Amino acid sequence: MFSIQYLIAFLVGGAICAVAQLVLDTTKCTPAHVLVATVSIGAIMQGLGLYEPFQDFAGAGALVPVSGFGSSITKGMLAEAKRLGWYGLFTGAFEITGLGLVAAIVFSSVISLFRKPLK
Amino acid sequence: MRPQEYKQLVQQNTPPRPIVRNTVWAFLVGGLICTVGQVILDISRIFEPSKTGSAAVTLAVMILIGALLTGFGVYDEIAELAGAGAAVPITGFANTVTAAAMEYRREGYLQGMGSKMLIIAGPVIVYGILSGFIVALIKSLILGVL
Numbered sequence: 001m002f003s004i005q006y007l008i009a010f011l012v013g014g015a016i017c018a019v020a021q022l023v024l025d026t027t028k029c030t031p032a033h034v035l036v037a038t039v040s041i042g043a044i045m046q047g048l049g050l051y052e053p054f055q056d057f058a059g060a061g062a063l064v065p066v067s068g069f070g071s072s073i074t075k076g077m078l079a080e081a082k083r084l085g086w087y088g089l090f091t092g093a094f095e096i097t098g099l100g101l102v103a104a105i106v107f108s109s110v111i112s113l114f115r116k117p118l119k
Numbered sequence: 120m121r122p123q124e125y126k127q128l129v130q131q132n133t134p135p136r137p138i139v140r141n142t143v144w145a146f147l148v149g150g151l152i153c154t155v156g157q158v159i160l161d162i163s164r165i166f167e168p169s170k171t172g173s174a175a176v177t178l179a180v181m182i183l184i185g186a187l188l189t190g191f192g193v194y195d196e197i198a199e200l201a202g203a204g205a206a207v208p209i210t211g212f213a214n215t216v217t218a219a220a221m222e223y224r225r226e227g228y229l230q231g232m233g234s235k236m237l238i239i240a241g242p243v244i245v246y247g248i249l250s251g252f253i254v255a256l257i258k259s260l261i262l263g264v265l
Contacts, residue, residue, distance in 0.1 A: 009154050010150035013152065013156070017145045017201075017203050018142045018145050022138070024203055024255065025141055029196060035207070039247040040250040043195075046254070063177060063178070064181060064210075065153070069243070070247045072174070091257055092255070096174070096175055101244070103182045103183060104216045107186040108186050109232070111220070111221065112192065112224045115221055117218065
């Protein structure tokens with residue numbers, strides 16, 4: 001069941017990573033700088049209403065890079081602010097991203113019980 | 120030797136970064152991870168038809184994959200080759216959390232694992248929230264939601 005959506009996800013996701021790598025190699029930015037920039041760009045694009053159509057087009061190619069994480073933070077805040085008023089800005093941060101954050105903490109804790117770093 | 124000469128000598132003897140090769144690998148691996156994400160997204164849509172729900176499930180599964188591959192030491196091998204291609208996808212986020220958890224567990228569960236698990240992922244969360252908050256605040260004010 002091949003669809004063009006897989007190719008788009010590959011190209012767009014790959015392009016985001018390639019740009020990040022180029023910035024890493026050609027500037028003095030550390031990986032932390034690049035990741036923070038990527039997540040912030042996602043959050044800002046969501047606020048401008050740009051990330052939603054981008055994600056409709058690129059699917060996982062826009063969702064899986066950390067820019068998708070940033071856009072989800074803004075998206076959750078805006079949705080909750082609409083629903084609850086000003087304190088939705090505070091509760092909304094983890095509306096969508098909470099699942100990923102909790103997943104990362106739970107899975108990592110369990111794995112660290114059984115595995116040690118190789119190096 | 121003067122500092123300037125030393126600097127020049129270092130510059131001459133540092134091998135040039137293989138920029139093209141790094142970028143191509145980042146593109147291929149990053150693209151592949153996103154394609155895997157697309158497969159999971161399509162599958163999760165069957166169980167979770169809402170757009171937000173299927174996106175959240177996909178991210179959780181990708182994080183599980185990233186954490187497991189880190190546990191088995193595979194992700195670090197991928198990251199060595201792919202650089203940003205492994206770091207930028209959400210699996211890389213999981214990788215930093217799991218790697219830190221495994222690394223610092225020996226320093227204890229509280230002071231080690233508990234406090235240092237997010238030592239690398241922390242900036243992403245903090246600045247994601249800060250930039251999201253500023254943008255959401257401005258937009259809410261403009262739209263008159265608040």
